[in-house]
Amino acid sequence: MASRNDTPADAQVPEQVRARCEQFRATFRRLQDEIGKVLVGHREIVHGVLTTLFAGGNVLLEGVPGLGKTLLVRTLADAIALPFSRIQFTPDLMPADVIGTNIVSEDAQTGRRSFQFQRGPIFAQIVLADEINRATPKTQSALLEAMQERSVTVSGTTYRLEQPFFVLATQNPIEQEGTYPLPEAQLDRFLFKLTVGYSQLADLMTILDRTTGAATPAVSHVMDGASILEAQKLVREVVVAPHVKEYAARVVLATHPEGKFAPEATNKYVRCGASPRAAQALVLGAKVMALTEGRYHVGYADIKAVALPSLRHRLILNFEAEADRVSADALVGQVLEAVKTEPVGAGA
Numbered sequence: 001m002a003s004r005n006d007t008p009a010d011a012q013v014p015e016q017v018r019a020r021c022e023q024f025r026a027t028f029r030r031l032q033d034e035i036g037k038v039l040v041g042h043r044e045i046v047h048g049v050l051t052t053l054f055a056g057g058n059v060l061l062e063g064v065p066g067l068g069k070t071l072l073v074r075t076l077a078d079a080i081a082l083p084f085s086r087i088q089f090t091p092d093l094m095p096a097d098v099i100g101t102n103i104v105s106e107d108a109q110t111g112r113r114s115f116q117f118q119r120g121p122i123f124a125q126i127v128l129a130d131e132i133n134r135a136t137p138k139t140q141s142a143l144l145e146a147m148q149e150r151s152v153t154v155s156g157t158t159y160r161l162e163q164p165f166f167v168l169a170t171q172n173p174i175e176q177e178g179t180y181p182l183p184e185a186q187l188d189r190f191l192f193k194l195t196v197g198y199s200q201l202a203d204l205m206t207i208l209d210r211t212t213g214a215a216t217p218a219v220s221h222v223m224d225g226a227s228i229l230e231a232q233k234l235v236r237e238v239v240v241a242p243h244v245k246e247y248a249a250r251v252v253l254a255t256h257p258e259g260k261f262a263p264e265a266t267n268k269y270v271r272c273g274a275s276p277r278a279a280q281a282l283v284l285g286a287k288v289m290a291l292t293e294g295r296y297h298v299g300y301a302d303i304k305a306v307a308l309p310s311l312r313h314r315l316i317l318n319f320e321a322e323a324d325r326v327s328a329d330a331l332v333g334q335v336l337e338a339v340k341t342e343p344v345g346a347g348a
Contacts, residue, residue, distance in 0.1 A: 017296060020234055024291050027231065028054075030222050034079045037217040039072050040210065041203035047292075048194045048309055049076065049168065054291075055284035056232045057191025058147050058167040060132075060182075060313065067196045069170040073128045078219040080228065082164070085124035089135035095142035098122050099152045117154060122146050125162055125225065129169035133179045140186055143167065147189040164228045184272075184316065191281045192306075193313035195329075238287035239297040243343040248282040248303050250344070254335045255315055263338035265331055269321035274314040281310035300341045308332050 028050060035046050045061070049072065052059040061069045070086075077084035087098055100120035106113045121127065122143070132140060146152055150161045169190070172179055187193070199207060210217065223231075254261040255273035266273070285306030286298045293302075312328045321331075 017237075021291055021294070021296055024054075024231055024234055025294060027223060027227075028292055031076075031079055034219050034222055035072065035075050037219055038075045038210075039068055040206045041199050042068065042072070042196065045194050045196055046072065048192055051285055051288040051292075051306070052192045053164075053166055053228070054231050054235050054288050055191055055281075056164070056235075057281065057284065058169070058189060060187070060190040060193040061168065061170045061196055062173065062193060063170075063196030065172060067198065069196055070128065070130055073126075073168045073170070075219055076168070077126045077128075079222045080126065081221045081224045082125040082228075083162075084126045084128070085121035086128040086130055087121050088130050089132045089139065091134060091136060093135045093139050095139050096120065098139065098142040099146070099154060102155055115155075117157070117159070119159075122152060123159075123161065125165055127165075127167045129167060131172060132169040133171040133182055135180065137180055137183050140180070140182060143169075144186060144189060162225075164225055164232065187313045188275055188277050190313060192285065192309035194309055195312075235284065235287045235291065238290055240283060240287070241297065244286075244298050244300060244303065245283065246343050247300055247339070247341055248279055248286070251282065251303065251307060251335060251339050252276070252279045252311075254339050255311065255331075261339065263334060265326075265334040265338075269317055269324070269326050269331060270315055271318040272316035274311050278311055278314045282306060285310055304336055307336055311335075 031050055032043070032046055036043075039046065049059055049061075053076075061072070063069055074084075074086075087093075098120050099122050100118050102115040103118050104113055105116040127146075129143065132143075146161060146165070147167050150163065150165050152159045152161065171182070250261050252274050253259055254263060255266055255270060255278075256262055257267050257270045257273065259266075259273070262270075262273075282303055283298070286302035289302040289305050290296070290298045308329060311332045315328045315331060317326070317328060317331070
């Protein structure tokens with residue numbers, strides 16, 4: 001631990017826990033470096049994806065085609081020794097193509113026929129839902145149970161998914177041709193939504209060197225399933241003081257129009273605010289941020305750092321916001337400005 005990060009709370013952390021935290025930071029950095037061998041730039045996006053992984057959630061990556069979203073997911077799968085599957089979402093994709101279906105099987109000796117469940121690609125541990133918003137809402141909803149309960153139910157039988165289980169979905173901007181908006185219930189099950197932008201000049205030059213030359217970067221395995229589960233357990237153990245937890249709750253409540261903590265922008269532009277899952281995303285994401293900064297406790301800055309990816313996809317804006325061209329990102333910024341860090345008490 002860096003001495004500049006020591007606080008009275010961290011000073012009481014046992015040496016064994018400090019060692020686990022330092023190992024987590026080293027592993028986090030190594031994963032970033034391995035992904036960086038293939039994916040040029042987008043350090044904040046990579047950090048957000050890894051934060052979601054260790055928080056035990058799912059992540060939605062949005063951006064126009066060709067920016068490296070799929071490459072990022074494939075590279076992460078190479079760096080983690082877990083079963084990986086890719087589902088290419090298209091308008092004709094059916095729910096059974098995602099979760100699997102019962103097929104008729106005949107016993108070669110007795111000739112008796114019975115139904116046998118044939119597992120779909122969702123039965124991996126790292127699942128890439130590529131261009132998820134090109135499929136119909138019916139097919140998109142096939143992921144709901146898997147993403148939340150980590151299980152799949154077919155014909156009354158529930159099948160548990162092996163842990164850790166991680167869904168990384170990519171989507172094109174909704175304005176593009178042939179896209180369907182994700183249902184609100186689907187969006188709410190993504191811990192983070194990350195927006196992938198265009199590369200800068202230096203990064204684009206490096207991309208050209210790597211993709212048009214003879215050398216192909218190789219990615220080494222960094223973690224396996226057991227080590228990921230151990231890291232996720234460590235994240236859960238990070239301390240969140242009551243006043244910091246209250247701040248996270250007030251940030252979420254400030255997205256509810258006509259609520260006690262709602263600023264003027266929320267009342268004017270928001271039709272439906274964030275759910276309790278948003279508060280969970282804030283706290284879990286902030287715990288990972290604290291660990292990556294060398295601390296075993298969460299501060300206000302950690303909550304603010306993960307507020308945008310935690311909230312931007314959970315705000316349903318009204319027609320006035322569309323008319324005034326106010327984005328969800330801008331509203332999250334105004335909410336953070338309006339919500340003060342001073343505690344007000346749970347009874348408020």
